[in-house]
Structures are given as C-alpha cells and as structure tokens.
Amino acid sequence: MQELMERIERRSARCGVIGLGYVGLPLALELAKAGFRVTGIDLDERKVQAIRGGTSYIVDVSDEEIAAPVRAGRFSATSDFSVIRDLDTINICVPTPLRKTKDPDLTYVVSAVNEIKQHLRRGQLIILESTTYPGTTEEVVRPALEASGLEVGRDFALAFSPERIDPGNARFNTRNIPKVVGGVTPSCTQVAKRLYEASVDTVVPVSSTQVAEMVKLLENTFRSVNIGLVNEIALMCSSLKIDVWEVIEAAKTKPFGFMAFYPGPGLGGHCIPIDPFYLSWKAKMNGFDARFIELAGAINESMPRFVVERITDALNEHRKSVRGSRVHVLGVAYKAGVNDIRESPSLIVMKILAEKGAVLSYTDPYVPSVREEGFVLDSVPLDGGVPEGADCVVILTAHPGVDYEAIVRRAPLIVDTRNALRGCTAPHVKRL
Numbered sequence: 095m096q097e098l099m100e101r102i103e104r105r106s107a108r109c110g111v112i113g114l115g116y117v118g119l120p121l122a123l124e125l126a127k128a129g130f131r132v133t134g135i136d137l138d139e140r141k142v143q144a145i146r147g148g149t150s151y152i153v154d155v156s157d158e159e160i161a162a163p164v165r166a167g168r169f170s171a172t173s174d175f176s177v178i179r180d181l182d183t184i185n186i187c188v189p190t191p192l193r194k195t196k197d198p199d200l201t202y203v204v205s206a207v208n209e210i211k212q213h214l215r216r217g218q219l220i221i222l223e224s225t226t227y228p229g230t231t232e233e234v235v236r237p238a239l240e241a242s243g244l245e246v247g248r249d250f251a252l253a254f255s256p257e258r259i260d261p262g263n264a265r266f267n268t269r270n271i272p273k274v275v276g277g278v279t280p281s282c283t284q285v286a287k288r289l290y291e292a293s294v295d296t297v298v299p300v301s302s303t304q305v306a307e308m309v310k311l312l313e314n315t316f317r318s319v320n321i322g323l324v325n326e327i328a329l330m331c332s333s334l335k336i337d338v339w340e341v342i343e344a345a346k347t348k349p350f351g352f353m354a355f356y357p358g359p360g361l362g363g364h365c366i367p368i369d370p371f372y373l374s375w376k377a378k379m380n381g382f383d384a385r386f387i388e389l390a391g392a393i394n395e396s397m398p399r400f401v402v403e404r405i406t407d408a409l410n411e412h413r414k415s416v417r418g419s420r421v422h423v424l425g426v427a428y429k430a431g432v433n434d435i436r437e438s439p440s441l442i443v444m445k446i447l448a449e450k451g452a453v454l455s456y457t458d459p460y461v462p463s464v465r466e467e468g469f470v471l472d473s474v475p476l477d478g479g480v481p482e483g484a485d486c487v488v489i490l491t492a493h494p495g496v497d498y499e500a501i502v503r504r505a506p507l508i509v510d511t512r513n514a515l516r517g518c519t520a521p522h523v524k525r526l
C-alpha cells in the first residue's frame with residue numbers, strides 16, 4: 095500500500111468512480127480538481143455521452159465544471175469496465191434502493207463489485223460510498239473481491255466512506271463536508287484517508303467499516319425520526335387549532351437543546367425515506383426491533399394522505415368535491431432547489447388526487463415533465479401566478495424564485511404544506 099500512498103501524494107494515481115449520479119459525479123470532479131486523472135464508469139450511456147460532451151445533468155454541477163477537466167484530459171467517462179485494471183483507486187457510488195418489501199436491494203452494489211472482481215489487481219484501493227447497512231463491506235463486498243484470490247489488507251485495500259452530500263445546498267458540498275472513512279484493516283483506512291485528504295477539507299477516520307456504515311445510518315435515522323416527530327406535532331397542532339409553524343419559530347429561539355425540523359407532505363429523495371430501513375432490516379436480522387425507525391416511517395408515510403385530507407376539506411368549504419376540481423400542484427421535486435423526484439411525496443399526493451378524480455396540473459421550474467402511473471404531465475409556466483380555472487393550488491415544494499404574493503392574490507384556495515406563505519392569514523390560505 096506504501097506505493098499507492100506515494101502515487102496518491104504525487105497525484106499520479108489513476109482514480110475511478112463507478113456510478114456517476116448525484117454522488118459520483120461531484121466526487122469525480124473533486125478528485126479531478128485535486129489533480130488526479132479520473133475515469134467515471136456508468137451503465138447509463140446517456141450520462142457517459144453527456145460528460146463527453148461537457149453537459150451536466152445535475153443541478154449543482156455546471157456544464158463548465160465538467161467540460162474543463164474533460165478538455166484538460168483529467169476526466170473521462172465510459173461504460174466499459176475493463177478500464178478498472180488501469181485504475182489505482184475505485185469509489186463505488188451506485189444506488190441502494192429498497193425492495194417493495196422494504197428489504198435492502200444490493201443488486202447495483204453486487205453488480206459493480208462483480209465487475210471490479212473481474213479486473214482486480216494488487217495495489218488497488220476500493221471504497222464503497224453507497225449508503226448501506228452495517229456489515230455490507232465485510233460481509234458482501236470483501237468475500238466477493240477475495241474470491242479473486244487476492245487478500246484484503248495484503249494485496250488490495252478496502253474501505254467504506256459514507257457520502258453526505260446535500261443536493262441543492264449552496265453552503266456545503268463534496269469538498270467542505272467532512273468525510274468519515276473506515277477501512278477493513280488500519281492500512282486500508284490509512285490509504286483511503288490519504289485519497290480523501292487530497293480532495294476534501296476534513297477526513298474523519300474511524301476504527302472499522304461497520305462504524306463508518308453506521309455513522310451514515312445514525313445521521314439519516316436522526317433526520318427521519320425528528321421529521322416524524324415534527325410531523326406528528328403538526329397533526330396534533332392541526333387538531334388543537336394551533337399554528338405549528340409559529341410554535342417551531344418560537345421554540346427555535348432556545349439557544350441550546352433544540353434543533354428545528356419542519357413538517358411537510360412526507361419524505362422524499364434517495365436517502366431519508368430509505369436508509370433507516372436498511373438499519374431496521376439489519377437490526378431485525380439480529381433479533382432487534384428498531385421501533386423509532388418503524389414509527390417515524392409510519393408517520394412520515396401517512397403525510398401525503400393527510401395533505402389530501404386538507405385539500406378535500408378546503409374544497410368542501412367551497413362546496414366542491416375533489417372529483418372534477420382543478421388542483422394545481424406547485425413543486426414536484428422532493429425538496430426545494432433540486433430536480434430530483436425520486437420518492438417525492440408530491441407524486442404520492444398527485445396519485446391519490448388523480449385516483450379521486452381531480453384534474454391535475456403542476457408547475458416546477460426544475461422538473462419539466464412527470465411520467466407516472468396514473469398521470470403524464472408537463473410543467474406549466476406560472477404566468478400571472480395561477481393557471482386559469484384552478485380551484486385549488488397546493489404548495490408541496492417551495493422552490494426559490496416563485497412569486498407567492500401573486501399566487502395568494504389570484505388563487506381562490508391554497509393549501510400550503512411548506513409554510514411558503516409565511517405569516518399570511520388570508521382565509522383562503524390553509525396551512526398544514
């Protein structure tokens with residue numbers, strides 16, 4: 095491993111990133127910026143072509159950020175896994191979704207690891223970054239790679255380092271978010287730490303891959319449980335006729351012992367709704383019942399139906415039924431400032447509304463169209479605030495740059511699940 099450390103120091107190590115999505119692409123660019131020659135590998139030919147053409151497909155990454163290293167010969171993309179043999183370091187950033195049964199689906203990780211195994215050679219460093227249950231690196235990745243006949247710690251290095259990127263966050267990015275890293279052996283940790291030190295500001299080594307895996311799941315379970323708690327408080331406040339947003343704003347003034355979380359139409363994205371169930375699955379395998387995770391999951395998953403109930407009640411006050419009403423949705427991305435609709439609660443709300451016979455339309459400046467079972471729609475521009483004839487506007491994602499005042503003036507009825515119309519007391523505005 096000493097030789098690889100030196101190659102990393104000299105920036106002559108060849109780096110590879112498998113999976114060029116929200117996590118892998120920014121990481122590959124950061125490594126290229128640090129001075130390495132980086133090869134990105136993805137099964138998706140469109141992504142490979144986009145990179146070759148210097149075009150970005152991720153909101154936080156500009157075309158030029160890709161085009162510059164491509165031009166300089168420091169970044170290239172391919173779907174050909176045989177390049178792995180020429181690489182010194184390989185970060186795996188492929189998806190880790192859940193099956194319908196809420197069991198972990200490691201298909202993508204296993205397939206990437208099997209590709210690496212075909213080309214594994216002495217002196218390489220493999221790092222898994224995909225979020226997964228504690229034990230994956232030791233129990234799934236290590237045996238698969240060692241089936242090549244090479245031994246971890248002696249012939250090649252293996253580590254886990256959770257990715258903590260927050261798409262749409264203007265302040266924190268791959269470079270300035272501290273990177274936790276745990277190797278199978280102390281030398282694996284050392285060499286992985288050395289690689290990250292070249293490309294991120296702070297590296298936090300931990301004693302094992304299991305600790306590193308668990309760190310990520312603690313962080314995301316913390317968010318899921320706290321969002322579940324505040325969603326339950328919102329449901330409580332609704333029945334007590336108390337403004338939950340005002341309560342949170344006031345509670346937030348406490349300078350210690352409180353951290354503000356906000357209610358909403360439910361959880362979305364590829365992390366918070368999914369990752370805690372990786373942990374509860376693993377806990378169950380060991381006879382442990384992860385009660386907080388299950389309860390928070392149940393509350394968070396009930397939120398889209400609660401939103402539909404709010405819409406139904408609001409229309410009812412106007413002597414209208416959901417069936418036949420024109421409901422215009424603002425925001426289908428799972429959170430503000432991103433174009434990601436994976437697991438977005440907006441889609442669930444829209445699906446329930448469509449089933450109930452509402453006539454749907456939507457505006458999302460980040461998402462030009464949605465193709466979902468039950469509805470196929472294109473985003474409509476918000477000229478003058480609200481589409482003609484809308485009976486109700488539902489704010490599900492509060493993207494920046496929307497003229498909410500015009501919406502309040504023009505919409506006959508508004509259900510605001512994100513407190514976008516902060517402080518507005520107009521009677522036709524209903525809040526969560």
Ligand SMILES: NC(=O)c1ccc[n+]([C@@H]2O[C@H](COP(=O)([O-])OP(=O)(O)OC[C@H]3O[C@@H](n4cnc5c(N)ncnc54)[C@H](O)[C@@H]3O)[C@@H](O)[C@H]2O)c1
Nearest residue numbers: 113114115116117136137138187188190202206224225257
């Ligand atoms: N998106 C986030 O905000 C975020 C944050 C932290 C951690 N994570 C974790 O990072 C991992 C990746 O998430 P993402 O959001 O970047 O996913 P993504 O879907 O945006 O990107 C994954 C990429 O991997 C490619 N891929 C799939 N299987 C492959 C294979 N066998 N070989 C090569 N390429 C393959 C896909 O084509 C896709 O381009 C997940 O485990 C996720 O939980 C995501």
